[in-house]
Amino acid sequence: MKFAAVDVRQAASAADIVYESLRKAIIEGALAEGESLRQEEIAQMFNTSRIPVREALSRLEQHGLITTQRYKGAVVAGLSIEEIAEIFEFRALIEAEVMRLAVPNLDREVLDRARRYCDAFDRETDPHRWGEINRHFHTSLYEAAHRPYYLQNVRSSLDRIDRYLRAQLTFTDGVPRAGREHEAILAACEKGDADLASRLTRDHVLDAGKSLMAFLREQRG
Numbered sequence: 518m519k520f521a522a523v524d525v526r527q528a529a530s531a532a533d534i535v536y537e538s539l540r541k542a543i544i545e546g547a548l549a550e551g552e553s554l555r556q557e558e559i560a561q562m563f564n565t566s567r568i569p570v571r572e573a574l575s576r577l578e579q580h581g582l583i584t585t586q587r588y589k590g591a592v593v594a595g596l597s598i599e600e601i602a603e604i605f606e607f608r609a610l611i612e613a614e615v616m617r618l619a620v621p622n623l624d625r626e627v628l629d630r631a632r633r634y635c636d637a638f639d640r641e642t643d644p645h646r647w648g649e650i651n652r653h654f655h656t657s658l659y660e661a662a663h664r665p666y667y668l669q670n671v672r673s674s675l676d677r678i679d680r681y682l683r684a685q686l687t688f689t690d691g692v693p694r695a696g697r698e699h700e701a702i703l704a705a706c707e708k709g710d711a712d713l714a715s716r717l718t719r720d721h722v723l724d725a726g727k728s729l730m731a732f733l734r735e736q737r738g
Contacts (some may be wrong), residue, residue, distance in 0.1 A: 628707055
């Protein structure tokens with residue numbers, strides 16, 4: 518299995534460290550869809566017992582990142598095109614509303630930080646960084662909504678589809694289009710136009726979903 522492991526014997530919460538490491542490996546695609554996650558092997562890699570590993574795997578399953586299969590145990594979960602479409606529909610609804618709530622609270626510091634992420638996304642040439650910067654751009658704006666439960670669900674939805682989005686950004690023209698859409702969203706935020714920023718965010722999410730599903734249909738034949 519290919520992912521970063523650390524010695525967690527002295528860690529305050531071994532389960533948290535194992536969870537975050539596995540989560541990162543899954544959303545970045547280091548752990549492939551259908552790959553087995555064997556408790557004993559993971560425990561050895563992190564130099565810990567199987568108890569925190571079981572806890573970490575349970576949390577990953579609750580968030581839809583792994584599933585338990587008969588005879589195979591825990592494996593990295595995959596998504597059908599229909600499931601991906603539903604996640605994007607949900608994202609479009611909630612992220613548009615989060616943006617509408619955030620705009621009145623955006624100050625210069627937040628807008629400047631979002632601008633840095635926007636510019637960094639346009640300049641980045643490493644495909645492995647696109648997904649991370651894209652998430653930072655949106656989150657930097659959404660946090661101003663002060664809706665932690667909403668943001669928790671946004672993060673969970675992104676975790677489930679991030680590895681597919683990374684592939685779509687890498688192998689299609691998704692990056693320049695996303696960059697243009699980021700610029701338009703940020704401009705609406707800077708003008709204080711909450712309704713426009715909300716609508717552009719909704720369109721941005723839905724367009725990304727359509728592009729991803731077209732890519733996956735072609736890849737899956």
